[in-house]
Amino acid sequence: MDTPPPPSRRPPAGAAVLREDKTEAIRAAVLAELAEAGYGRLSIEAVARRAGVGKAAVYRRWPTKPDLVIDTVSAFAALRLPVPDTGSLRGDVRVLLRGLVRALRHPLAAVIVPDLLAEAARNPAMARTLQDTLLAAQREVTRAVVGQAHARGELPSEDADPLALDLLLGPLYWRMTVVHADPTPTELDRLAAIVVTTLHGHALK
Template structure:
């Protein structure tokens, strides 16, 4: 088993040097464990075994599985996704729907997200992390799409980006995470057109 300290001529006295490759292996193992056994049954032992490291390597970075999971979820959220910029509200929404659907259809995400949402009802810390990971990041993308549409004159200044996010993300989560129904390109085309029309209609109210 590889040591968790990297060779260094000036290693800090009395402190381990945390290797980046070990940290990334642990983070990847967290996703795999969440998908395989869920948060409730996930353990530091299982994460360490899957990452190919000792438990001490995990505990040197995180004191328990909760801060470990929160850190991994927050790190993924921080990566963000650039707002589509196609020059049209309809096509911007279509691109965003495609990207979001692809992410929700990923085998790991399709297992992890429902499990973490269930845990969020029991853990304020997990709920807060998911708020950042799943909603705040998407809110920024929706705001970018709406701001661009306003600048082009497709939507009025007072268009509600929060409502836009609900209209865009809600149907996808319902079909993929709740119903687990397939999504065809034609469905995404129709949903894009319906969402664009709904935004225009609600903005006029």
């Protein structure tokens, strides 16, 4: 007598599935809690309550608070700025600067990132994440802008001085996060000219 085949396994359902809408609700709750309470006072209970889920839903995705925060920051940083293509390097830099201003107005940059930078001084994993995600996201876009300029013949090389690329974000971060003042359109135009001049100067060496 033949042995009947084992019953086919049904695909996981219910609690076995990590629903994407719940994951995104939890990440949004993490950002809100970080903006209001800061990393030190953030709790899994508060995140779950704000997201409208149970604590188990959070722990199924992230076993610890650092894992939860690091993944959320990484996911947010992955939403990179679009690469502008205006037809000129100066135009691309000007559009990129305006996009960075909008990004720096977001609570993640205005409130959360300074708090996480303070935590990073005590938490090596947090420090590595901020460097690998936030810096890498900015560098990827700026290198793409330089590559386009090279393809158009505006720059003789695709290699750009990292310090020149830091001019895109450094002055804006200082002005908006430390001084708490928005740059004017005229100041953005001046900064775009400085960045382009610096990139040309590096290329001529």
